[in-house]
Amino acid sequence: MTAVQQRGPAGAPAVSCRRRCGPRARRFLVDAAPSRGTMAIMGDDPGEACTLTSFDEGRSLRLPSVSVTVTLPDRRTLTAPLDLRPLLVGAGADCDLVLADPRASRRHCEIRLTEQGVLLRDLGSKNGTLIRDVRIREAFLPPRVPATVGGSEIVVGPAGPAAVLPLSAADAFGEAAGRSLPMRALFARLERAAPTDETLLLLGESGTGKEVLARAIHAQSRRKDGPFVVVDCGAIAPNLVESELFGHARGAFTGAAAARPGLLEQASRGTLFIDEIGELPLELQPKLLRAIEGRQIRRLGANEWLPFDARIVAATHRNLRAKAQDGSFRADLYFRLSVVEVHVPALRERKDDIPLLVERFLVARDPPRALADLPPGALPLLEAYDWPGNVRELRNTVARLVLFPELLHEILGAAPPAPQGSLSAEATRPDPSGAALSGAASPGAAPSGASPAGSGDARLRRLLELPLPEAREVVLEELERAYVTEKLRQHGGNISHAADAMGVSRQLVHRLLQRHGLRAR
Numbered sequence: 001m002t003a004v005q006q007r008g009p010a011g012a013p014a015v016s017c018r019r020r021c022g023p024r025a026r027r028f029l030v031d032a033a034p035s036r037g038t039m040a041i042m043g044d045d046p047g048e049a050c051t052l053t054s055f056d057e058g059r060s061l062r063l064p065s066v067s068v069t070v071t072l073p074d075r076r077t078l079t080a081p082l083d084l085r086p087l088l089v090g091a092g093a094d095c096d097l098v099l100a101d102p103r104a105s106r107r108h109c110e111i112r113l114t115e116q117g118v119l120l121r122d123l124g125s126k127n128g129t130l131i132r133d134v135r136i137r138e139a140f141l142p143p144r145v146p147a148t149v150g151g152s153e154i155v156v157g158p159a160g161p162a163a164v165l166p167l168s169a170a171d172a173f174g175e176a177a178g179r180s181l182p183m184r185a186l187f188a189r190l191e192r193a194a195p196t197d198e199t200l201l202l203l204g205e206s207g208t209g210k211e212v213l214a215r216a217i218h219a220q221s222r223r224k225d226g227p228f229v230v231v232d233c234g235a236i237a238p239n240l241v242e243s244e245l246f247g248h249a250r251g252a253f254t255g256a257a258a259a260r261p262g263l264l265e266q267a268s269r270g271t272l273f274i275d276e277i278g279e280l281p282l283e284l285q286p287k288l289l290r291a292i293e294g295r296q297i298r299r300l301g302a303n304e305w306l307p308f309d310a311r312i313v314a315a316t317h318r319n320l321r322a323k324a325q326d327g328s329f330r331a332d333l334y335f336r337l338s339v340v341e342v343h344v345p346a347l348r349e350r351k352d353d354i355p356l357l358v359e360r361f362l363v364a365r366d367p368p369r370a371l372a373d374l375p376p377g378a379l380p381l382l383e384a385y386d387w388p389g390n391v392r393e394l395r396n397t398v399a400r401l402v403l404f405p406e407l408l409h410e411i412l413g414a415a416p417p418a419p420q421g422s423l424s425a426e427a428t429r430p431d432p433s434g435a436a437l438s439g440a441a442s443p444g445a446a447p448s449g450a451s452p453a454g455s456g457d458a459r460l461r462r463l464l465e466l467p468l469p470e471a472r473e474v475v476l477e478e479l480e481r482a483y484v485t486e487k488l489r490q491h492g493g494n495i496s497h498a499a500d501a502m503g504v505s506r507q508l509v510h511r512l513l514q515r516h517g518l519r520a521r
């Protein structure tokens with residue numbers, strides 16, 4: 001362990017832990033944590049630990065009541081409770097704690113509760129995140145130890161008695177697998193909510209499994225024999241969303257040769273999964289709210305109201321609460337949708353799930369595979385990576401590893417092992433200071449054409465081992481990644497220009513970047 005010179009909490013005299021550890025002096029140590037290179041900065045008061053803890057033989061979760069307080073440069077303060085959902089901190093309007101601070105980056109850092117404590121993670125900010133003058137990328141922040149974010153200061157601390165949440169005994173909810181505490185808490189909530197008719201809102205990054213969960217919710221509801229209908233508001237041109245959702249009468253617009261029911265009607269007696277609800281045009285939001293509340297719709301160009309009976313499950317990767325607060329999403333619709341609101345954790349928040357997920361993806365292959373079929377050393381690399389594309393990226397990486405095991409280090413973007421063995425977690429992380437695009441060496445990277453196994457006939461032979469839908473998906477993913485990478489490179493990393501050239505929205509480019517673990521400079 002390395003001792004560092006520290007000052008005490010606000011206004012207290014400076015202490016250096018090795019020399020001044022009197023009864024009232026707090027002790028701060030910076031230490032490389034045993035795994036994943038996370039820094040642990042520890043106070044010496046274990047009773048104050050703000051940690052997630054399971055008890056009752058794994059059936060319950062102790063959720064400490066923790067508040068996060070930010071003191072802005074002008075000394076105003078902001079406070080937010082920290083629960084299972086991480087808090088995003090930065091100058092951007094989509095943050096949970098919006099900093100009026102010129103030195104803060106748009107998405108500066110993220111704070112979340114873990115089994116080891118409150119984890120503070122810098123999100124590649126310009127001016128960095130510091131704990132006691134030590135610039136960190138990821139560190140545990142003990143209660144009342146200030147962290148510096150731009151010109152602001154963040155302090156976390158206990159805020160009252162802990163809550164107790166049930167944990168599911170299962171390690172899956174439908175097709176969604178997970179055994180980490182956040183996933184078992186999520187499954188327990190969904191087990192209760194699924195059989196009801198309540199509207200649900202699933203929040204989480206792209207690829208975390210929101211659609212998989214929505215399907216499972218439908219399958220465990222009394223509507224399971226009815227249709228499960230999906231509409232992706234992010235994938236439909238804004239001018240077509242209304243007729244897709246609500247349908248249209250004959251002659252409602254040029255080309256509407258026949259009347260057509262909308263997806264709300266088509267989902268009757270079943271579930272309508274509205275994906276990327278955050279992209280629903282603002283002007284359509286009151287109409288959707290009226291439809292959900294009144295349980296009836298009026299097709300475009302029609303006069304009569306028609307009843308419909310679909311349960312609504314909505315999802316978005318956006319911070320809908322923040323959007324409702326800044327007026328870019330209707331607050332009344334947000335409240336109507338979030339009767340049951342759940343956060344689907346990013347894969348980096350639940351790395352304990354990686355071995356289970358990898359096993360599932362291997363068993364699902366034809367012929368089924370096992371962990372032992374992965375190249376030696378693959379699992380620790382998979383566990384060390386941060387997975388910006390989440391479970392989808394992990395699934396595709398496992399598919400590639402089965403196809404091209406000899407390309408382990410190329411696929412996982414890590415240096416080949418040193419003679420003595422173990423690879424550092426750092427080696428697999430995308431370099432935030434990369435060139436115009438970073439992440440090209442991430443697990444999503446397409447196997448290089450120069451490699452024997454990745455080129456020409458050999459590659460085709462490998463692809464032929466897969467069923468056509470999977471082979472198609474592997475190739476399309478590689479094409480999509482290479483296409484986006486090249487377009488961004490051609491446009492100097494400018495997302496607006498690249499989106500124009502690609503003929504898609506900026507939002508879609510952002511989603512593609514996230515899906516493939518790319519970062520535009």
Ligand SMILES: Nc1ncnc2c1ncn2[C@@H]1O[C@H](COP(=O)(O)OP(=O)(O)OP(=O)(O)O)[C@@H](O)[C@H]1O
Pocket residue numbers: 175176177178204205206207208209210211212213275317357360391392393395
């Ligand atoms: N918990 C899980 N267990 C097993 N597979 C999962 C899980 N989560 C996601 N997946 C896999 O990842 C893929 C992507 O999941 P899904 O489409 O549900 O994510 P999403 O959050 O809806 O993404 P997007 O927001 O981009 O639509 C799924 O096809 C599934 O194979």
